[in-house]
Amino acid sequence: MTEVLQGAAATRQALISTALKLFGEFGYNAVSTRQIADMANANIGSIAYHFGGKPGLMRACAKYVIAVMEQQFGHSALDPIPEDITRAEARKELLDSLPILITKITDRQDAEQISAFMMRHISQPGEAYDILYEEFLQPLQIRLSTLIGRATGRDPASEEVRVLTFTMMGQSTYLRQCKHTVKRSLGWEQLGPDEGKMLLKVLETNFNALIDAYSVD
Template sequence: MPPHDTPAGPSARSRLVQAALRLFAEKGYEAAGTREIAEAAGANISAIRYYFGDKAGLYRAAFTEPMADLPARLNRERYAELPLAAALGQLFRDFLEPLKRGEDFRLVMKLHIREMIEPTGAWRHEIDAEIKPHHDALAMLLRRHLGTACPDTDIHRLAFAIMGMAVHFYAGQEIVAAIQPEILMDPAAIDILAERLSGYALSMITGEARRLAAQQQHAGG
């Protein structure tokens, strides 16, 4: 049996990942020691080498695994088949789904923010696996709606601005909780938030379409 595993209850590996998530999020990679993590997990320090190879391997597991059991959140073909309003609604519902995980996700987000401040290189995987596919899916929708004449830089500006609305609720969870906790109170509230963000995004896209039309009219006149 692996180090400190028991027939019942969470495995030593899962306890180590959870303890590492909490301590890395609170202290950062350098300050959180492997012995401290092992003690918090109720596991032998040798279990870290057994399961993860080293501290860096444990960090990668803590950074990526806690949300790994979520269903696949992105289906770009599905968005392409929907009208713009429906596609935006689905995109925001998919993007905000992890917020329904409560405390676990709060720790994941805290660790991700710390990674921005004290980078270890773990963000590269997150960008490639999650952030860029969402951005690309939205950019595809915008190109389809606004037309290929729209400069690519403008498409990306608009995509970043739209998704920035949702990202704020990730990075600013504690701020939202302090000012208006009802917004993220439960899964139903998060679904309402996705619906509202979809409406706001439609207004932004409508405004950009008007700007482009005026620009083209001016150029033609």
């Protein structure tokens, strides 16, 4: 059951939701606090009250995105990999993560706004990027590199494994973030369960092939 916010909590969330949409669509510098407050039906002074100003609101948006992503991936998805994990177990855990990597950010109403915010700010160095990187992207990348390293028998911290990690992440990220292009190119009306199974099958084949190609004794 979705919690209904009231009073100051509702105002705070309305400001975050509005800023998330505007920052993602137009960028931080192109949006004024007046625009955010007006669209959120809030007093402009509430931005300073809740966040200390526009920079604080940007940080709150980044933290909100991370909280949503952790909710979908699960907090354990960012935890370190056990030292005693076997190659077979590492491969299985990597493949088991694929459905989460390519599906949308849950069925929440602000899924598109979260994706837009992520895409804009992970491509632009700044405070929001630093928060997204240090608290979500880097831990996720380290976890996936560790799994790939253990599955292939290579050093997870090596440059080769880290490059391979980004290559594998790129495949799933494109399918997730560019779903409209995928649907239009393939003539699909939706990305439903059947389409998802097809994409997963191809990704599993690709991931297995890459693991096999890079495996060492």
